[in-house]
Amino acid sequence: MWQYSVQLTGHDFEPTMAWSKDSQAVLAQLKTRADVDLLSWNPTSDASEIYAQYSLDELVTRIDHTVYARLLEKMAQIMAETGQDFPPSLQRQWYLVGYLAVLSHQALINAAAALLGLTALTLKTPPMALPQAANQQLRGLTDQARCWLMAAQITDLQLLATTRPLRKLLSQLLTQADQLDYCCVSGQSYGWQLANDAYWLSQVERPTFDLTQLTSPVAYQLIRAAYLERKLG
Numbered sequence: 001m002w003q004y005s006v007q008l009t010g011h012d013f014e015p016t017m018a019w020s021k022d023s024q025a026v027l028a029q030l031k032t033r034a035d036v037d038l039l040s041w042n043p044t045s046d047a048s049e050i051y052a053q054y055s056l057d058e059l060v061t062r063i064d065h066t067v068y069a070r071l072l073e074k075m076a077q078i079m080a081e082t083g084q085d086f087p088p089s090l091q092r093q094w095y096l097v098g099y100l101a102v103l104s105h106q107a108l109i110n111a112a113a114a115l116l117g118l119t120a121l122t123l124k125t126p127p128m129a130l131p132q133a134a135n136q137q138l139r140g141l142t143d144q145a146r147c148w149l150m151a152a153q154i155t156d157l158q159l160l161a162t163t164r165p166l167r168k169l170l171s172q173l174l175t176q177a178d179q180l181d182y183c184c185v186s187g188q189s190y191g192w193q194l195a196n197d198a199y200w201l202s203q204v205e206r207p208t209f210d211l212t213q214l215t216s217p218v219a220y221q222l223i224r225a226a227y228l229e230r231k232l233g
Contacts, residue, residue, distance in 0.1 A: 001021055001042070001043075001044070002021070002040050002041070002042050002211075002212075003019040003020060003021050003040070003041050003042070003043065004019065004020060004021075004023045004026040004038065004039065004040055004041075004211065005017050005018070005019050005020070005026060005039045005041070006026055006029045006030065006033075006036040006037065006038060006039060007036065007037055007039050007050070008035055008036060008037075009035050009036060009037050009052065009053075013039065013048060013050060015039055016036070017029070019041060023210060023211040023212075024207070026038065026211075027204070027209070027211070027223065030053065030223045030224050030227075031204070031205070031223070031224060031227040034055075034224070036053075037050060037051060037052045037053055038050070038051040038053065038220055038221075038223060039051075040211075040220075049217070049220075051217070051220040051221045051223075052221060053221055053222075053223060053224040053225070054099075054103075054221050054222060054224075054225050055224075055225065056225050056228050056229065059099045059103075059222075059225055062099075062102050062103065063098050063099060063102045066102055067108055067156065067160060068097075068098040068101050068102050068108070068111055069098065070160050071098075071108060071111055071112060071115065071159060071160065072094050072095070072098050072115075074159070074160065074163050074166060075094060075115050075119065075166065077163050078163045078166055078167045078170060079119075081163060081167065082167065082170075082171075084123060086119070086122065086123070087122065087127075089122070089202055090118065090119060090122045092202045092226075092229050092230060093118045093122075093198045093199055093202045094115055094118070094119075094198075095229060096197070096198035096201050096202060096222065096226060096229070097111055097114045097115055097118070097194050097195070097198045098111070099222060099225065100194050100197055100198060100216065100218055100219060100222070101114075101194060103218045103221070104216065104218045106190055106194060107190070108156045108159055108160075109146060109149050109150065109154070109156075109159075109191070110146065110189070110190040110191040110194055111191075111194060112145070112146075112149060112159055112166060113142050113143070113145040113146035113149060113189075113191035113192075113194075113195070114142055114191050114192070114194035114195035114198065115166075115195075116141070116142070116145035116166065116169055116170055116173060117138055117139075117141040117142030117143075117145055117173075117191070117192070117195045118138070118142075118195050118198060118199060119170060120141045120145075120170060120173035120174055121133055121134065121137060121138050121141055121199075123174055124173075124174055124178075125137075131203075131208070134196075134199050134200075136182065137178075137181040137182060138192070138195055138196060138199060139184045139192045139195075139196070140180070140181045140182045140183050140184040141173055141181055142184075142189070142191045142192045142194075142195045143183075143184040143185045143189055143191065143192055144173065144180075144183060144184075145169055145173065145191070146189060146191040147185070148169050148172070149165065149169065152165065188215065193215045193216050196213075196214075196215055197214050197215055197216055197218075197219035200213040200214060200219075201214070201219060201222055201223070201226035202226065202229075202230065204223060204226045204227050204230065205227055205230050
C-alpha cells in the first residue's frame, strides 16, 4: 500500500515528515506551503515517486491560447445560450479538466467528454448527492458523451467552430432516464479519468478528499493548484 510524505522542492527524495498511509497531514502541507512537493512510496515493491507541484501561474501560461482554452470558452457559451446557471465549483472543474488535458496531451474529444460529463452530473444532481453520483454516474455520463462524439464523427475543428454538437449532447445527457447514466464502457477511458480527477481535485479542501481517488500521475501534481483555485473562487 502506498504511503505519503513531502519534501522541500528541488530535493532528491528527502522526506521531511514521517511516512503515512493517511494522506491528510501531507495534504495539509501541500495546500499551505509553496516550497514542498508530494512523495509517494510503496514499501512492498519499493516503488517511489516525486510529484512536483505546479503553480497556478504556470498552469495558466500552459493552457493559454491552446485548443483546450477554446473548448472551455465554447462550454461557457453553451451555458449562456441555454440560460443555465452553474455553480463556481463546476467552473473550477472545467479549469482542472483543461489543466489535466494540456499537461497530459489528451485528445480534444476526451476533454470534451469530460466537460460534458461533469456539467451534466452537476446540473441534474442535487448538491448533497453529488459525491455519490460522482462515484456512480460520472463515468457513464462521460463515456456516453465520448461514444456519441465518436459515433457522430465530430472533428476537433467542429468542436471549436460551433457549439452545436456539444449543446446537443449536453441536452441528451440532461434529459435521458437516470438509469442510463450508469452505462459505461469497460476499462477506464481517458475521458473518464479527466472527469474523475477534475471532480475530486475540486473537492481537495474537504476532509473526505483522499489521494487514492485520483487516477493519473498528473493529478497528483495539481494538489496545491486545485486548493488555490478553490480559495481564489
